[in-house]
Amino acid sequence: MSDLSVVTEGQQSVSTGAARNLATTTKTPAQWEPLTPRWLLRLLPWVHVEAGTYRVNRVRLLVPEESELLVSVDGSEPVVDASQLGTIEFFRGVDRALLEGIAGAFTVERHEPGELEADDDPDEKFFIIAEGSVEISTIGKHGEKLRLALLGPGEYFGESGLFGDVTNPATIDVLTPSTFLTLSEADLQSMTGQSPELQASFERAVDESRMVRARADEFGQQRIEMRAGHEGEPDLPETFIDYDRFPKEYPLSIVQTILRVHTRVSDLYSVPIDQLQEQMRVTMEGMRERQEHETINNADFGLLHQAPPSMRIRPRSGSPTPDDMDDLLSLVWKKPAFFLAHPRAIAAFGRECTRRGVPPPTVNLVGSPFVTWRGVPIVPCDKLLVDGRSRSTERRGTTNILLVRVGEADQGVVGLHHVGAEGEVGAGAGLSVRLMGINQKAVASYLLTLYFSVAVLVDDALAVLEDVEVGQYYEYDHT
DSSP states (O other): OOGGGGOOOTTHHHHOHHHHHSSSSOOOOOOTOOOOOHHHHHHHHHEOOSSSEEEEEBOOBBOOOOOOEEEEETTTTTOOOOOHHHEEEEEEOOHHHHHHHHHOEEEEEOSSEEEEOOOGGGGGGGEEEESEEEEEEOOOOOOOOOEEEEEEETEEEEEGGGHHHOOSSSEEEOOOOOOEEEHHHHHHHHTTTTTHHHHHHHHHHHHHHHHHHBBBBSSBBBBOOOOOOOOOOOOOOOOOOBOOOOEEEEEEEEEEEEEEEEEEHHHOEEEEESSSHHHHHHHHHHHHHHHHHHHHTTTOOOHHHHSSGGGGEOOSSSSSOHHHHHHHHHHOOOOOOOEEEEEEHHHHHHHHHHHHHHOOEEEEEEEEEEEEEEEEEEEEESSSOOOTSSSSSOOEEEEEEEEBBBTTTTTTTTEEHHHHHHHSSSSOOOEEEEEEEEESSSSEEEEEEEEEEEEEEEEEEEEEEEEEEEEOOOOOOOO
């Protein structure tokens, strides 16, 4: 006997199992877990780029920003290439043969945590950090310790000691087991003294560097000559503004994919949810997620790669502390818009605040609560990866925190896109859809295209707190 004909003894009404066959199931659109609010894309002001390239014209730099040195490993020992040395201010313009000799004259030193001893002559050596971290400090006029810098791999110190320019000797504290490439003043003088030509080349490069520095302001740009507070009729200085001869250009990047949908599916199975539109929606969300990832991490234009060394700092103790966030604010102090951090970095910062008894306040923006520091919102974004991943079961790792100023009027960070392309989905969306055709299997193909980039108008619009540890926790005494 069929199960469908069985009637439960004493049954007085239709069963829910049978009634369900006559009911309409309430369905949701496809739920996609990687979807995020994409706050960065929402908060950035966007500029329409009509011809595909955005040029940032700046005042000419007389003293270019120095970059971190790339230290490679030859066998088991670190080495630095001569071309890398040529980017350092005092070595620019030095003869290539001399640079090759200088690069080969570096020796490898390894130090455990602690202060560099006097026997190491830290004031008469040039140090390149191959591995580890150091703190450079001095003593203030009231006897207090003043931190000058916190340096890591690829950074260097002591170059002025090679030329006898040390006026205020600093204390060098090695914070972690570290490996250095070092060059002493005696070795450099011995090398340049072997050839009058090399000696003259080196002295000429150093003198030219000092002359250029004398004409530059503190930003490395040509000083605007003027006179203020004068009386009588003195001769006024003459000046002009020179522009960067090779301004940086940002060509729009692209995210594209081809979406395929069988015509049978879109024709027969689109009630109550349109199958084609649902396929488009989830695909577009994925493209927007990739757009935000590239905006931060792209090697050519991503925000993490656009900040110069002078706008990069490291936390003193690994975890992001209120002091570190204040240091970021001291760099981007002209109308800072928001911090950007991975949710775990925000949690790590919250623990540091709790430990100090200064819980950060929150503010509601665009319908969502944000933690703030000094009134500046800390915006969560999982595209600032922790150990190269946006999500992990491990509760530790390192990441970065950004602080940005935004807008063209404030010489900040702006997003770039192209609107009005053929097949654009929604006015000003910058994302277009085009039907490419239907093949012999009745599968329709749609080309989805998104053009975008991001530009930093001046260097001090963006700062980075690097190598932030997110896995440090504390035990609290509840007695």
